[in-house]
Amino acid sequence: MTDTIEQVAVAVTINGKRVKRFVDPRTLLIHFLREEMNLTGSHIGCETSHCGACTVEMDGLSVKSCTVFAVQANDTEVNTVEGLANADGTLHALQEGFRQMHGLQCGFCTPGMLMRAKVLLSENPDPSEDEIRFGIAGNLCRCTGYQNIVKAIQYAADKLNGRAQKEAAE
Amino acid sequence: MQLALLLQRTRFYRRNNEKSCYPTGSQFHGGNKLIPGPFTYHPPSSVAEAIAVLAAHGDEARPLAGGHSLIPMMKLRMATPEHLVDLGAIKELSGIRADGADLVIGATTTQAELIKSDLLAAKAPIIRETALQIADPQIRSKGTLGGNVANGDPGNDMPAVMQCLNARYVLHGKGGERIVAARDFYQGAYFTALQEGEILVAVRIPTPAAGHGSSYEKLKRKIGDYATAATAVILTVSGGKVASAAVTLTNVASTPLFAEEAGRLVIGSACDAATIKRAAEAAKAITDPATDGRGTAAYRREMAGVMTARALVKAFARAKTGA
């Protein structure tokens, strides 16, 4: 079956670098990133667009890459957790916040959560707790109960807004 | 985007009344990996081109908008189109504008764009209120209005809202353009007036009267879920009394429901408790919900009434009393 299908060119800018590949049109973006580009930070947790572990940024929006074909990403800019750190190599305020506030445990949801939080803060730089909770409702976490994830995002917002950050858990 | 019905039709679930679909000895393919079947990809740049491709391939082709309804179906191999026509690059299909007495929303306008639209927030705030209750942020950034209203999934929220707004769907096919009212569009679960080779290009909404009140009350188990029951209400008030009202229901039958009687009952009232109760009863009477993980049919019918009552009260409170 697959043999007869014409491969399609996909040109996409991933973490600032433009790449071009020929893919089977049914290739899902998450598999393209993980298998073709070896960017294994984005994860697969449910495959039915409920868990958000595969969340990446696409043209400034958060998308679940398990439910996007790679061909739909043609001519877009995709950012993954691997590109989240600052250009000078220091960690992004969110990465720092998640560590400082114990916003992760097993780490499996974390890349998707971080990438979702990045877009959330770009749309709403100073979100309330309820806005954060609503904003990350497409990302499931089984370990943390979200409370420290909320604090981690608040930490990052404080830092990005030039305010002092609150002390960690407890 | 919304998988409950799809999942219920896969190998993972056999409905009691569908036993005959799987007679003993039937061939059954369990255990797939949620990978879509193979297809040829077509990215047309105009509606005309899209329609030509669809026409060339008949029922082997399907249009792809945001993909959050179709891709899950393809992953479950319930949809196995050999040709996928990606509408994403067709600029004319996207956008929100006022056109005379209508608000016009292009089919591939995403839920996120609906939420951000100042025009809609000012003229028809129920659309934003509803979009915010659909799925989650990621899905709203891909999921489109056209996809939500056109695929006939009774769990989708926008069909009832479009019926409430008395919207018209603009369909293009080989034979040109035709218009179908949202209230006439839905025939059964996944069955609509859309014909083979046709695509929905835009939704035309008569701009609701200034000062109208609206509400979309949705009961759901959690973020991302279909409605257990939901009600859309749009009404106008004049002299402290309801002057016009439309009431529609989501996910309590195989199609969205236009609860005409419920709307009629509140006209002339000040939405007093007794009237609200009668309207809620009228709404409940036309429902035919299924028992599922959200609750028994009896519960969901009852909730259609509760949501209707709450939506009416809220919409009435939001309406500006006209002269």
Place this chain on the structure above:
Amino acid sequence: MNDMTPAQREARLEGVGCKRKRVEDVRFTQGKGNYVDDIKMPGMLHGDFVRSQYGHAKIKKIDTSRAKALPGVIAVLTAEDLKPLGLHWMPTLAGDVQAVLADGRVSFQNQEIAFVIATDRYITDDAIQLVDVEYEELPVIVDPFKAMLPDAPVLRPDLEGKMTGAHGPRKHHNHIFEWTIGDKEATDIAFSKAEVTIKELISYHRTHPSPLETCQCLASFDKIKGELTVYGTFQAPHVIRTVASLLSKIPEHKIHVIAPDIGGGFGNKVGAYAGYICSIVASIVTGLPVKWVEDRMENLSTTSFARDYHMTTEIAATKDGKVTGLRVHVLADHGAFDSCADPSKWPAGFFNIVTGSYDFPVAHVAVDGVYTNKAPGGVAYRCSFRVTEAAYCIERGMDILAQKLGMDPADLRMKNFVRREQFPYQSALGWEYDSGDYHLAMQKAMDAIGYKALRAEQKAKQAAFKRGETREIMGLGISFFTEIVGAGPSKNCDILGIAMFDSAEIRIHPTGSIIARMGSKSQGQGHETTWAQIIATELGIPSDDIMIEEGNTDTAPYGLGTYGSRSTPVAGAAIAMAARKIKNKAQMIAAHLLEVSEYDLEWDIDGFRVKGNPSRSKTMKEIAWAAYNSPPPGLEPGLEAVNYYDPPNMTYPFGAYFCVMDIDVDTGVAKTRRFYALDDCGTRINPMIIEGQVHGGLTEAFAIAMGQEIKYDEMGNVVGASFMDFFIPTAVETPKWETDFTVTPSPHHPIGANGVGESPNVGGVPAFSNAVNDAFQFLGSTHIQMPHDAWRIWEVGQKLGA
């Protein structure tokens, strides 16, 4: 060192008690975790299952020819292919056998039938669609009570005629075992004399641990060397290696099992699954690496459910509320095969902790395990073995008793707690509780939540409800749980005959940094962070200079893995004991360097100093160099130690949880207004991580109590096995948590730590359920079964005429 104050030296270690930031986070926040599906090997193939549509059927024919003809398909395995290897069935941890691939019959929906191997996962999926299976349907049993009816269909014909199982006699063709404990006669007498008794069927529904990463593995067999390497999501990698060796006959030293980063476990990743066996066989057959990755629906519907306990609970008491006896009969639904993950001698786990925190003079428990046409498993979903079932049973039972007595449920608990002076306390069902101060914890919790004011508010709301002024009612749920964790002492705990010790190996390098390896395996608990903290405090080397490694069976000492909150009580103890071995040797070296007797030395934060002359001292770092450079004459060079720790007893963490809930009677929607959790886990190694564990466990408990269910219909269809229907709360539904603690160190644990990971799940579920039950009590309700999703709560209101 000398220019630092003792407090600065102490702080620099980041040892026990420090809210140390996690080491793991550096890689996880940058997408550099290394999970099983991230691993690729040259030539790697992908395997996956064709699964049963039916809950119970004969397989008449499997036709793999169309699948095999698909380009890219390498092989399709069925039971017929595994038979010559003797691998079509596998033994379970519970002493039963389980079909690896269906052997002529399927006994639960989604059971594995064939394993398709292809060059990539897309082609594997295409090929699965092309395997044709012919079935003949058989009658299905999904209700454990119906399974025990005399005329119930035989669910396990392979066991027909075998009226003795791994745990004694079977009294019915669908019966697995009966397990009893306690003094039946004395308990019966207590009930016959009782002034007040209650009896209620309390069911704990079937659910699933569902970590965000599903079960997966990558097996690679090297034909030349005869060596097998298996990467997998294993909570107990050494046990998997032993099982793989016993099944495959590959010598254990030629099997390399590696558990890399694991995306959550919660008990789901303890067992050995068909996917592991088939990947290994497929790699041996093809000579290429074979990866198997579950999808979410497979995970929810096949690998290890939890709970499904139906507990008929009776409590006897005096009129003034002193408990005099407890009698529980459990019908335990184990599904199609008994693959419960319990220590071998405990077919019902540690359910006999069911006397809870209360001083029951007598008690008796009988558990009947039965087969049904449901998925096998029976894992401890974030609880020690069957402890959450026991805690739910007794905490619900105590509330029902309080209701019957007309007593406040907090008062009833206070009246019956095991008192501080009773520890060590012998329970009526055979445990020796090592420590606790229940009254202190309960009082602290009641003060913190403002218990009296909440009861007054509730009373006012009930009156307003009865007057028709509101449609909202309020519930106040109490749970005071006692856990039993840290399996376990070799005298009564083993897995496959291997005693449930755990282990640590610590090696200090010449420059004074450390690598340490354990038999435990973190799945998110942060062992790389906390284990280093224990060593830092014991040895005076900063945590940042200590590397922790787990999961590689070639390098780590043998251990039984991480589940049942056993890591801190068992591996944590092994770490402290191994460190103390090193410390003893270090003391000898220091004495040599300082030219004094070792008895003249005392430990001081990060080294040894001469008693009475603290200016003469040697830091551990200096001692480490000397161990490699100038060891005392006659003393072996180097500085390392191994400890295998066989715990003398279990540990008994406890806690007081309060849940305040508001319920909309018109919709059945329940909102948790407040949730307060006080935990006593003994010594607190890292308070930040403890708090995180409690948050996570409470969130799971909330989900379980309020709707998370694996449900089957009458035809054996598993219903709602996806994240659409299986309730995993998002940040919006999840309540906000208030945490608190008391500290009662375990007297027998080297550092007094008890384990905490599972307490919030164990204690949380009864708190939520009791809140729902408490809300409806004033309308005449006695017991409402879980799960408490909105529609079920609404139905309760309807039935009560609310």
